[in-house]
Amino acid sequence: MLERLARLALLPLLLALTGPAGAVDIRDDLGHTTRLASPPQRIVSLLPSLTETVCELGACARLVGVDRYSNYPAQADALPKVGGLDDTHVEMIAALRPDVVLVATASRVTDRLRALGLPVIALEPRSYRDVQRVLDVMGQVLGVPDAQRVWRRIEAGxxxxxxxVPPQARGLRVYYEVANGIWAAGPTSFMGETLTRLGAANIIPAELGPFPKINPEFVVRANPALIMVGARGAEGLAQRPGWDRIDAVQRGRLCVFRPEDGDILARPGPRMAEAAQIMARCLRDKGAR
Incomplete structure (x- = not known):
C-alpha cells in the first residue's frame, strides 16, 4: 500500500519531466525548442518548400493558410494567402487559429507570432543534407512515420x-544564375549539389557560399560553356558588358527556365528529383552539342 502511494506521489513529477503521452519537443534551425502536445491539425506554412513537404507527407488537409508563393500542389494554392517574407499578415495568421506556424529562419514575424502564444517552428533547408534532416523533423511534427521514404524517392530520381546525361555533357563548365543582381548557385547550395551530381562543373568557388552575389566580370573571366537562368534574368543577358565574349553566349548554350520550372528548381523539398530532370534536360539539349 505504501509503495503504491509513493508511486502515485511521483506521478505528477514524472509527467512534468516527460510531458503528456504523444508530446514531442521540436528543436528548430534557430535553436528554439517547441513542445507539441499532439500532431498539429491546423498548420500555417510561410515557406513554399515546407508547404510542399507537408503535402508530400500526406498532411495537406491540415494546412489552413500559406504564404503567397506556396502555389503547389493545387490544394495548397487554394488556401488563404497570408503574405510574403516582408509583408506577413500576423493578425490573419492568428485568426486562422493554427496549432503551429512553419516559417523560414529569416522570417521577420517569428517573435511577434510567439508573443501571441502561437507555436512557431523555423526550418530552412539549403542543402541536400538539410532537406533530409528537415524531412525527419517534419515527420516528428506531423506524427508521420518513415518520412525518409520521400528522401529515398528524391535520391532515386x-x-x-x-x-x-550523356558523357560529352559531363564536366561542362556551368554558370547558374538564380536571381538578378547577380546571384549565383554555389556548389554548396542544393542547386549546386544537383549540378555536381549531374556531372557538371560549377564555375562558382565553394568558398563563396551557397548563393553568392557575383561581379559580372567574374563570369566573363570564368567563361562558362553553359548558362542556366530564369526568364527574367535572361532579358538583356547577352548585352551585359563583355558577356558577348562568353563561350555559352556565342554558341547559344543558354537554358532559359520558365517560371513554373523556376519554382521547382528553387525549392529544396519533395520536387528536387524533378529539378534534377530539368537540369539534366538542359545538359542533354545544350551541352551535348
Missing part, C-alpha cells in the same frame, strides 16, 4: 536524372 536524382540518380536517374544523372544517368540520363
Amino acid at each position: 536524382v540518380a536517374a536524372a544523372a544517368s540520363s
